[in-house]
Amino acid sequence: MGPSGDNLIEVRGLRQILAGQEILRGVDLDIPRGRTLVLLGQSGGGKSVFLRHLIGLMKPVSGSIRVEGQEIAGLDERRLEPVRRKIGMLFQDGALFDSMTVFGNVSFPLRERGVRDEGLIRRRVGEALELVSLSGQESKMPANLSGGMRKRAALARVIISEPSCILYDEPTAGLDPIVSDTINRLIRRLQSHLQVTSIVVTHDMISTNHIADRVALLRSGRIHFEGTLGELHSSPDPIIRDFIEGRSHEID
Amino acid sequence: MRFPYSFPLTRAFSLYMGQAALLALETFASILAGRIRWRLVLRQIVEIGFGSQAVVIVTGIFTGAVFTAQIFFQFNALNMSTAVGPVVSIALFRELGPVLTGLMVAGRVGAAMSAEIGTMKVTEQIDALRALAVNPIDYLVVPRAVAMMVSMPLLVGECIFFALSASYLVATRILNVNSVFFLHHMEAYTHGKDMVMALTKGFVFAIIVAIVGCQQGLTTRNGAVGVGRSTTDAVVISSLTILMVNFFLTMALNIIFPAGQARY
Numbered sequence: 001m002g003p004s005g006d007n008l009i010e011v012r013g014l015r016q017i018l019a020g021q022e023i024l025r026g027v028d029l030d031i032p033r034g035r036t037l038v039l040l041g042q043s044g045g046g047k048s049v050f051l052r053h054l055i056g057l058m059k060p061v062s063g064s065i066r067v068e069g070q071e072i073a074g075l076d077e078r079r080l081e082p083v084r085r086k087i088g089m090l091f092q093d094g095a096l097f098d099s100m101t102v103f104g105n106v107s108f109p110l111r112e113r114g115v116r117d118e119g120l121i122r123r124r125v126g127e128a129l130e131l132v133s134l135s136g137q138e139s140k141m142p143a144n145l146s147g148g149m150r151k152r153a154a155l156a157r158v159i160i161s162e163p164s165c166i167l168y169d170e171p172t173a174g175l176d177p178i179v180s181d182t183i184n185r186l187i188r189r190l191q192s193h194l195q196v197t198s199i200v201v202t203h204d205m206i207s208t209n210h211i212a213d214r215v216a217l218l219r220s221g222r223i224h225f226e227g228t229l230g231e232l233h234s235s236p237d238p239i240i241r242d243f244i245e246g247r248s249h250e251i252d
Numbered sequence: 253m254r255f256p257y258s259f260p261l262t263r264a265f266s267l268y269m270g271q272a273a274l275l276a277l278e279t280f281a282s283i284l285a286g287r288i289r290w291r292l293v294l295r296q297i298v299e300i301g302f303g304s305q306a307v308v309i310v311t312g313i314f315t316g317a318v319f320t321a322q323i324f325f326q327f328n329a330l331n332m333s334t335a336v337g338p339v340v341s342i343a344l345f346r347e348l349g350p351v352l353t354g355l356m357v358a359g360r361v362g363a364a365m366s367a368e369i370g371t372m373k374v375t376e377q378i379d380a381l382r383a384l385a386v387n388p389i390d391y392l393v394v395p396r397a398v399a400m401m402v403s404m405p406l407l408v409g410e411c412i413f414f415a416l417s418a419s420y421l422v423a424t425r426i427l428n429v430n431s432v433f434f435l436h437h438m439e440a441y442t443h444g445k446d447m448v449m450a451l452t453k454g455f456v457f458a459i460i461v462a463i464v465g466c467q468q469g470l471t472t473r474n475g476a477v478g479v480g481r482s483t484t485d486a487v488v489i490s491s492l493t494i495l496m497v498n499f500f501l502t503m504a505l506n507i508i509f510p511a512g513q514a515r516y
Contacts, residue, residue: 057379077387084385095380097372109384157384 008033008165008197009054014063016049023049025221026063031165036191036198038208040243041218047201048092050218051167054199055087056080085113088163092170094154096142102129102153103138109161128156132186148179155183159190165197166190172207184210205244217243271471275393276463282387282394292395293402300361300396301403307356308411315352316415319343320422324429333429337438340419342511345446349412351498354457357400357407358490362465365396366486369469370479378470388470397462404458405451412450445509453501457494464490 009031016024023046031037031054041047052058053065056072065073067083075083096105106125115121129135132152142150151171158166168187172180184207190196191211202208208215208229215232217225217240225232225240232240242248282288323336369392372378381388416438424431468486472478 052379055383057382077382080382081385081387084383087383089380089383091376091380091383093376095376097377097380098375099368112384112386154380161384 006032008068009199010064010066011054012064012066014050014053014065015061016046016053016058017061018049023221024060024063027218027221027223029216029223029226031197031199032214033197034191034195035213036187036200036211037214037216038200038202038212039216039218040203040208041201043203045218046221047218048169051089051169051199051201054167055084055089057089085161086163087165087167088158088161089167090151090155090158090169090171092173093147094142094150096145096150096154096157098142100142101138102134102140102142102145105142105153106138106156106160109157113161124160125156128160129153131159132156133182148175151175151183152179155186162194163196165199168198168200168202170202171200172202172204177206180204180207181210183207187211205246272463272467275389275467275470276459278389279393279397279463279466282390283398287387287390287394288398289391289395292391293398296395296399297403299364300357300399301406304357304360304403304407305410307360308353308407309414311352311356312349312411312414313418315348316340316344316418317422319348319415320419321427324423324427328427333423333427334433334437336423336427336429337419337434338441341416341438341442342446344412344415344419345442345450346511347498347502349415350408350450350453350457351494353404353408353411353454354461354494354498355491357404357457358461358464358494359487361400362461362486362490363483365462365465366468366472367479367483369466370472370482373470373472374475374478393462393466393470396466397459400458400462401455404461405454408450408454409447449505449509452505453498456497456501460493460497461490464493 007030011027011029011031014024014027015022027050039047039050049058053060053073054067056075056077060073063073064071067087070083072080072083096102097108100108103125106128107121110121110124125138126135129137132155134149134152134156137145137149137153142153145153155171166187171183171187175183187198187200188211191198191213198211200207200211212229215225215227215229216223217232219239225235225237227235233244235241320336320340323339324333327333327335327339369378372392378388378392381391420431420434423429423434465486468482468489472482474481
């Protein structure tokens with residue numbers, strides 16, 4: 001089976017064991033090109049762990065991960081670099097470099113890719129910050145930003161190098177509904193204007209309804225459901241219903 | 253070889269040695285491949301080298317002073333007070349200068365490296381580097397290692413210079429040793445090879461502090477507690493390693509540069 005033209009990433013039989021616990025028990029998932037796939041699941045259920053495999057930050061115990069047809073599961077750090085230039089990742093708390101200003105952070109990927117023209121760097125950083133509504137915050141240190149601003153600055157750092165795919169680790173967790181909405185709109189805009197493939201790990205149903213083209217539900221280390229938003233909402237499966245409606249079945 | 257592995261301590265030790273050796277190997281491979289970010293190296297030299305001077309100078313002055321006084325008290329009883337100069341000088345060049353500088357720098361710089369890199373590790377900044385296709389060893393470890401290898405020999409030299417100056421002042425101004433004899437004997441017994449030994453040791457200790465500090469930082473886990481633990485470990489491990497390696501270095505270097513005779 002060759003790489004299918006419609007899928008940017010194809011994951012097969014992905015297994016991961018952490019501290020003696022099998023977190024992922026054979027995940028199979030296709031990530032369609034140019035679409036937004038939302039990966040739902042309970043906290044601590046291995047969603048973030050799964051996401052980290054897609055960019056080679058973690059090595060699977062077994063299984064295959066193909067990015068544009070190229071197997072990345074066994075690659076070493078240096079050979080992962082070309083793959084990582086195509087895929088951006090937004091970390092849960094932003095993971096801004098706290099020794100640099102916002103400008104230093106956002107310009108970092110450009111400088112590391114050999115851009116030396118200061119005028120061009122300044123212009124590109126300005127554009128990226130404008131896109132995330134952070135214009136004028138260039139000289140602030142990450143420690144002086146709020147959680148939402150830090151996340152948006154981190155997103156500016158991701159989009160400045162124009163990746164073809166962005167991985168979002170809980171992009172709206174811990175943000176107020178208005179900032180969350182800004183982030184959701186931004187994800188949508190990047191997808192519709194730049195045809196960015198997005199994989200969003202979240203347990204936020206409002207966000208899911210807003211941005212998802214396809215939805216997958218990770219449960220007990222496997223993909224329990226995969227389909228469109230409509231299919232998710234019309235599913236009679238009690239596990240999916242509990243998740244959508246937020247029921248825990250615990251006795252009060 | 254099952255037996256040694258059944259001891260958890262042996263296992264942890266082998267694991268640690270393996271990780272540190274791998275890091276050292278990767279670091280040197282990067283340096284040899286020319287993946288050196290000179291701007292970062294310069295910044296680290298300012299931070300590590302320039303910033304450590306006060307600590308190293310004070311260490312040098314008071315070690316030189318107290319060592320001179322103690323040697324004088326013993327030697328004066330034997331009417332050998334002018335031998336204080338060569339004894340202090342040889343001891344400083346061959347052992348005290350490099351070892352004390354190494355220990356002070358391990359405390360100051362090793363701790364800082366491990367705390368900074370460790371904090372970056374637990375806040376996902378190292379993963380962010382990797383996700384941005386930047387190799388953390390090239391970006392974090394190589395500049396620190398290069399800066400250390402440049403700075404340490406200079407710091408050792410500085411430490412010894414201030415120690416000898418203090419020694420001269422204490423001996424001639426406080427303890428009334430004849431300054432002409434003091435300097436003449438010191439110069440006669442101190443050779444170029446003693447200085448080479450001091451600088452060689454400084455260079456080796458630089459590698460130890462940099463690799464141990466960065467290794468501790470890169471393997472940090474468990475948030476703030478973990479950062480504290482790796483910082484402590486970085487200082488303890490690099491200090492002890494310096495002391496142990498120093499013995500073997502002394503034995504090996506003494507074959508190449510045997511302890512010398514006076515030149516009269």
